[in-house]
Amino acid sequence: MITRLNRLLAGPRGSLWGRLMLFLLVPLLALSAVSIIADYRSNLSQSNGAYDHALTGSAVALAALIGVHHGELRVDLPPSAEAMLRIDPVDKVYFAVFDSAGRRIAGDAELDGKATEDEGANPDFHDDVLKGQNVRVVTYRARGPGGEAVIVVAETVHKRERAAAEAATKTATSDLLLIVATLVTVFFGGRLALAPLVGLGNTIAQRAPEDLRPVPDNGVPTEVRPLVGAINQLMGNLRSAHEAQQAFLSNAAHQLRTPIAGLQTQLELAVDNLPEEARPRMERLRDAFRRLSHLTHQMLALARSSPDADLAHEFQTIDLARLCEEAASEFLDAALAKDIDLGFETERAELQGSPWLLREMLSNLIDNAIRYSPAGGHITARCGLAGGAAYLEVEDDGPGIPPEKRPHIFERFYRLSENGSNGTGLGLAIVQEVARRHGAQVAITTPASGRGVCFRVNFPERSITV
Amino acid sequence: MRILVVEDDDTVAAGLSEGLAGAGFTVDRVTAAEPAEGALAHTAYDLALVDIGLPGMDGLELIRRLRRRGITVPVLVLTARDAMEDRIAGLDLGADDYLTKPFLLPELLARARALIRRSRSVASSELELGPLVLDLSTHSARLGTAPLELTGREWDILEQLMLAAPKVVNKQKLVESLSRWDNELTPNAVEIYVSRLRNKLDSSAKEAGLEGISIRTVRGIGYRIDDHPA
Numbered sequence: 001m002i003t004r005l006n007r008l009l010a011g012p013r014g015s016l017w018g019r020l021m022l023f024l025l026v027p028l029l030a031l032s033a034v035s036i037i038a039d040y041r042s043n044l045s046q047s048n049g050a051y052d053h054a055l056t057g058s059a060v061a062l063a064a065l066i067g068v069h070h071g072e073l074r075v076d077l078p079p080s081a082e083a084m085l086r087i088d089p090v091d092k093v094y095f096a097v098f099d100s101a102g103r104r105i106a107g108d109a110e111l112d113g114k115a116t117e118d119e120g121a122n123p124d125f126h127d128d129v130l131k132g133q134n135v136r137v138v139t140y141r142a143r144g145p146g147g148e149a150v151i152v153v154a155e156t157v158h159k160r161e162r163a164a165a166e167a168a169t170k171t172a173t174s175d176l177l178l179i180v181a182t183l184v185t186v187f188f189g190g191r192l193a194l195a196p197l198v199g200l201g202n203t204i205a206q207r208a209p210e211d212l213r214p215v216p217d218n219g220v221p222t223e224v225r226p227l228v229g230a231i232n233q234l235m236g237n238l239r240s241a242h243e244a245q246q247a248f249l250s251n252a253a254h255q256l257r258t259p260i261a262g263l264q265t266q267l268e269l270a271v272d273n274l275p276e277e278a279r280p281r282m283e284r285l286r287d288a289f290r291r292l293s294h295l296t297h298q299m300l301a302l303a304r305s306s307p308d309a310d311l312a313h314e315f316q317t318i319d320l321a322r323l324c325e326e327a328a329s330e331f332l333d334a335a336l337a338k339d340i341d342l343g344f345e346t347e348r349a350e351l352q353g354s355p356w357l358l359r360e361m362l363s364n365l366i367d368n369a370i371r372y373s374p375a376g377g378h379i380t381a382r383c384g385l386a387g388g389a390a391y392l393e394v395e396d397d398g399p400g401i402p403p404e405k406r407p408h409i410f411e412r413f414y415r416l417s418e419n420g421s422n423g424t425g426l427g428l429a430i431v432q433e434v435a436r437r438h439g440a441q442v443a444i445t446t447p448a449s450g451r452g453v454c455f456r457v458n459f460p461e462r463s464i465t466v
Numbered sequence: 467m468r469i470l471v472v473e474d475d476d477t478v479a480a481g482l483s484e485g486l487a488g489a490g491f492t493v494d495r496v497t498a499a500e501p502a503e504g505a506l507a508h509t510a511y512d513l514a515l516v517d518i519g520l521p522g523m524d525g526l527e528l529i530r531r532l533r534r535r536g537i538t539v540p541v542l543v544l545t546a547r548d549a550m551e552d553r554i555a556g557l558d559l560g561a562d563d564y565l566t567k568p569f570l571l572p573e574l575l576a577r578a579r580a581l582i583r584r585s586r587s588v589a590s591s592e593l594e595l596g597p598l599v600l601d602l603s604t605h606s607a608r609l610g611t612a613p614l615e616l617t618g619r620e621w622d623i624l625e626q627l628m629l630a631a632p633k634v635v636n637k638q639k640l641v642e643s644l645s646r647w648d649n650e651l652t653p654n655a656v657e658i659y660v661s662r663l664r665n666k667l668d669s670s671a672k673e674a675g676l677e678g679i680s681i682r683t684v685r686g687i688g689y690r691i692d693d694h695p696a
Contacts, residue, residue: 250547254519257546258475261567265481268571272488293568328687329633336682343685380685 017190024186025179032175036168043167047160048125052138056123058085059140059151062095068146073099075106091156094130098150111152115139130154196221200228208307212239249303256300260293291424298426301360302412305433314354320383320392321346323355323362327381331366339375342366347384349391351459353438361434364427365394365455371423372416373398373452386458393456400453406444431455467512467582471495472502472528473544474520478567482515485571486578499523503531511539512582516561518545526559533560540581544569576632584629595628596693598667598679610674614666619644619651619659627681627691637688660689 062085065076075097086093096107096114104112110131116124116139123140137154196219204215214232217225267286274282303309324346335342362381369379373396383392401409401416408414410432413425435442440459447454469486473479474497483493494511496502499520506514514532518525529541543564557564562581565574587593593600597610605621607614616624622644627635637656645651664681671678682690 254546257567258478258519261544261546261569262475262477262481264568265485265571266477269481269484269488325634325636325687328684329690332634332682332684332690341685344687346686 016194020186020190021183025183028179028182032172032179035175036172039171040164040168043171044160044164047163047167048136051136051155051160052125055125055136055138055153055155056140058093058095059123059138059153060142061085062097062151062153063140063142063144063149066097066142066144066146066149066151068144071146073097073105073144073146073149077106088155090158090162092133094135094152094154096152098152100148100150102150105149107152111137111154114154115150115152127157128154130156136160197224200224204231212242246303246309249300253300253303256296260296264289264293295424295426298364298424298430301357301430302426302433305357305360305430305437307433307436311354311357311437314356315352316355317350318353318355318358320349320351320358320362320390323359323392324381324383326359327362327366330363331370334367334370335379338370338373338377340370340373341378342370343378343380345380345382345384349383349385351390351438354434357434357437361431361457362392362394364430365392368423368427369394369396369398372396377452387461389461390459391456392459393454395447395452395454397447397449397452400446400451401444409444410442428455431457468492468494468509469513469515469578470502470505470509470511470539471515472497472499472520472525473515473517474498475517478517478544481571482574485575489575491578497521499525499528502528506532506537506539507535512585513578514539514541515578516541516543518543518547529559529561538585540585542574542577542581580631580633583631587629593625593628595631595691596679597674597676598628598693600625600628609667609670609679610676612670612674614670616663616666619655620663620666623656623659624663624691627689631691631693634684634690635688640688 061081062075062077065081067074067076085095094108094111096109096111097105098115099105102115114128114130114137116126116137118124118141123138125136125138128135128137134157135154136157137152140151140153142149142151200215200220212235214235215228217228217232220228264286267282267289271279271282271286324344328342328344331342366379366381373379377396377398379394379396381392381394383390385391405416409416410428412429414428415423415425432442435457438459440457443456443458445454445456446452467490469491471479471482471486471493473482473495479495479497483495486493491512494505494509496505497520500523502514502516505511516525516528520528525543525545529543532539532541541561543561544567545564546567562584563577565577583594587600587602591602593602598607598614599609600607600621602625607616607621607624623640626640626643637653640656641651641653644656660681660683667679667681677694680692680694682692684690
């Protein structure tokens with residue numbers, strides 16, 4: 001039942017605010033309705049007391065006019081006195097005097113039978129209806145020398161109702177003001193009270209996707225702690241899943257490389273030992289295997305540069321110029337084999353980074369340039385400082401990359417051309433990932449000559465250590 | 467020349483043995499670090515090829531022990547792990563070079579030859595690159611059978627290039643290492659010396675009927691000497 005109510009209240013867009021306001025507003029309105037009714041009634045009885053007193057005064061005044069004439073009761077009511085009695089700007093006044101036998105000896109016929117029985121109370125009041133109007137009636141028994149007289153005075157209740165309504169309006173006004181004040185207070189107070197929750201939400205929302213550290217629960221309100229605890233448990237689960245995945249990848253790398261090395265060496269030896277006519281098949285096999293080997297390496301590099309890989313312990317001061325020098329030794333043969341002029345323009349450019357990943361980045365940029373440049377092409381790798389920030393770029397004068405394809409080239413397994421060049425489609429994805437892990441941006445431009453393409457990696461200024 | 471292969475994987479070890487044997491080396495193989503330590507202590511090997519991921523004692527520990535015992539055999543480390551720690555630790559402990567699996571045989575042979583060349587130049591005072599031989603004690607050079615007449619600077623540069631091969635030698639570092647108090651070397655001078663060296667190597671190669679030795683320029687970095695023609 002409560003669950004259903006909850007679900008109903010929460011709804012698809014359930015809001016704590018909605019619930020809070022609903023649960024406050026409805027009871028408050030009900031309470032003030034009860035209060036207004038109660039106040040009206042108490043006002044009515046309070047004003048009844050005052051007006052009843054005035055009504056009794058009229059009855060007592062009438063009693064004073066009763067005399068005995070020839071053994072019978074008589075009311076000596078001059079017209080001026082009657083006018084005094086009846087004069088009232090709002091209410092109509094009725095009166096009548098009855099003797100002990102119940103005969104009316106003076107006054108209005110409308111009051112015949114309206115006297116109450118003697119039940120001890122004197123004067124005795126009751127409510128009644130005369131000519132379709134609500135009236136207040138007082139029955140006063142006066143005992144004089146000529147016996148008992150019953151005086152009945154009645155008046156319509158307009159004055160009383162008006163007074164009660166006025167009082168009730170005042171109460172209702174102050175009640176409503178109180179409700180509004182309460183709601184305003186709750187609204188702003190609630191905001192203030194819920195501010196830590198909003199702050200917590202912002203903290204979590206602003207996190208980098210790979211940041212799986214626990215959410216700090218200091219300064220978090222007691223009520224929200226269980227929620228933070230649950231979030232942190234989830235974070236912990238995700239973290240250990242990622243760690244397991246990383247460990248698996250690292251192991252897989254280790255386990256894959258040795259058999260690949262064995263197979264590759266055997267294939268290379270087999271090619272050399274075969275008679276000329278049997279070579280082409282084995283060479284195709286060897287080349288295919290080199291691609292497989294390269295692809296395996298690329299995928300492992302991608303896994304190692306992924307956002308959830310823990311690199312912090314690998315970071316150290318690197319000079320990009322030294323990386324370029326190493327790359328010169330590594331790629332000279334590949335460039336010579338394609339008659340490509342591989343050159344460097346390096347200046348000292350130090351930054352904090354993972355040497356292994358930065359080497360992978362540069363290797364992939366140069367490897368790509370060699371793969372996609374035609375024989376006789378020129379490739380230049382540059383590094384240095386621009387405005388205090390390190391940069392690394394590799395420029396070629398090959399076929400270039402059409403502007404419409406540039407947004408896609410960092411996607412994994414995206415290939416510019418369907419055939420040839422034997423690329424894995426992972427090189428630039430690795431470049432992008434490594435750049436990201438170093439807070440760097442990769443820009444693709446067309447060199448001033450209008451031919452080829454230039455990949456430039458701009459590192460952030462803060463990564464420089466002087 | 468004798469090489470010890472310390473590798474537990476049979477396929478890799480067989481490939482290495484065959485490849486090295488094909489290149490003219492005498493190859494022995496062990497599958498664990500303990501027998502390797504014994505073999506290297508008792509036999510004068512020219513090079514040890516050591517896999518890091520060995521069963522029992524690992525390759526890094528083997529190198530540490532060898533160096534502690536004063537065994538100076540050049541060590542080329544093979545590793546399937548690319549984590550930096552392994553590489554640095556290996557080189558700090560006395561490994562001379564490393565190669566990540568999978569590797570290409572020609573690359574491995576070039577690295578092995580370079581390590582042997584460097585250690586031999588210390589031991590036998592002869593520096594060899596293919597048919598090119600520098601006799602460090604007599605300060606004489608020859609290419610095959612043809613003598614090579616070199617000036618002091620040409621000799622210095624050739625020695626540096628041969629010691630570094632197959633790596634590219636940074637021109638600026640060449641300038642710095644060959645400058646002396648009384649005789650400052652400039653980058654331009656290096657270019658001139660290299661150009662003269664090329665001419666001398668070419669004419670000696672012609673004289674000896676050889677394919678030749680080439681010094682390649684890597685624009686913006688420096689030079690590399692190759693024992694095969696351009």
